[in-house]
Amino acid sequence: MKVYVSVDLEGVSGIVDWAQCTRGGEDYELGRRLALAEVNAAIEGAQAAGATEILVNDAHSVMRNLAPDQLAGHASYLSGRFKPGYMMQGLDGSFDAVLYLGYHAAMPTAGILSHTYNPGAILDVRINGTMAGESGVNALVAQHHGVPVAVVTGDQYVGPEAAPFCPGIRAAVVKQSVSRSAATNLHPERARALIAEQVTAALRELAALTAPRIELPxxxxxxxxxxxxxxxxxxxxxxxxxxxxxxxxxxxxxxxxxxxxxxxxxxxxxxxxxx
Structure with a gap:
């Protein structure tokens, strides 16, 4: 089984401020550590379900937020600032499943640090009339390659937001957003256990999942x-x-x-x- 992981930071448990997920921020190192641990939980969950090859695409900001030598499972690491496929760079039809790790809600919601790709430019995105955050936009790439999106992790908004575009997706809710700048977070160890559990369960039922089926055109x-x-x-x-x-x-x-x-x-x- 070959698994693709697209990693953002804002949806990681414990991250509630840009200073925790922006290079140069006073708490950036904390944010990096929290994100790495959740990525490793997802990797371990995937391996428990039989994954033999895992690609982690660092999809946040400058896209070099993780320590490659600390990734679990000898996962491959795709990093670097300019990627033509951005958050979905490296995905192709050879993969069996996509995982969205540390995702956040779309700009119009009250989700923690909510935005859609560029908070300074984009106020809302709609795909066939339905509000779409980054999970929905990125589902277009998964659809092209025919790969199902199995799991999304983040706050209480990310699952319902992804569901119209990613049939059968599971959500690991690791925090409850109170506003765009506050959230109640699961203890990181509990968040990691939940992520591993949901990833394992989703991948064990992979045969029941289908790739996104966004109506065309x-x-x-x-x-x-x-x-x-x-x-x-x-x-x-x-x-x-x-x-x-x-x-x-x-x-x-x-x-x-x-x-x-x-x-x-x-x-x-x-x-x-x-x-």
Whole structure:
């Protein structure tokens, strides 16, 4: 069994502030340690279900947050700042399952540190009319490769948010968000045990899971922070401005739709940085 792990940090138990998950933050080293331990719990859970090959894609911020020599199970580690596939780089049809580790809720929710790819630019994303956070956007890549998404870990919002796009997904709820800046966290040891348990259970029932089945052609709508960002995004072929700060595009290829969305993210970043 070959398992792919996409790792974010905001959804890790104990992380409630950007200073814990941003390089240079006063508590960044704590956040790194907490994240590494949850990743290792997922790896151990996958191995208990029979996984023989595991790829961990560091998908947060500068994407070099984990200590490679401390990863369990001799897992391979994909890291580095620029990846064309970003949070789903390295996934292909040879994998049997995807795990979303340390994921957070979409920008419109009260989930801890909620955002959708770029909190300075993106206010909301809808896929075929349904609110989509990073789990839904990334499901487009899993659909293209025909790989089921088995587990998501994070707060109480991430499971219900992923469910419309990832059929049969299990959620390991390691904390309860109170607001975007506060949460009640499971003790890290309990969170790790829960993650390992849910990963093992999900992978043992892998035959019952299917890859995402987002209806095609897929329509993606993005609400941006400013009208200037919407204007800039409309320069991308196939992207149309439909409102003051909203753009939309439709595609019959889920991977191409994902790449168009990522182009919107990267292009509008220049306006975030200039504010």
């Amino acid at each position: 897929v329509t993606v709508e993005v609400d941006l922070a400013t009208p200037d960002m919407a204007e800039q995004a409309s320069w991308i072929r196939s992207v149309r401005r439909t409102g003051g700060n909203t753009v939309r595009f439709t595609d019959d290829d889920p991977l191409r739709a994902f790449r168009t969305f990522m182009t919107v993210v990267f292009l509008t970043r220049s306006l975030v940085e200039s504010r």
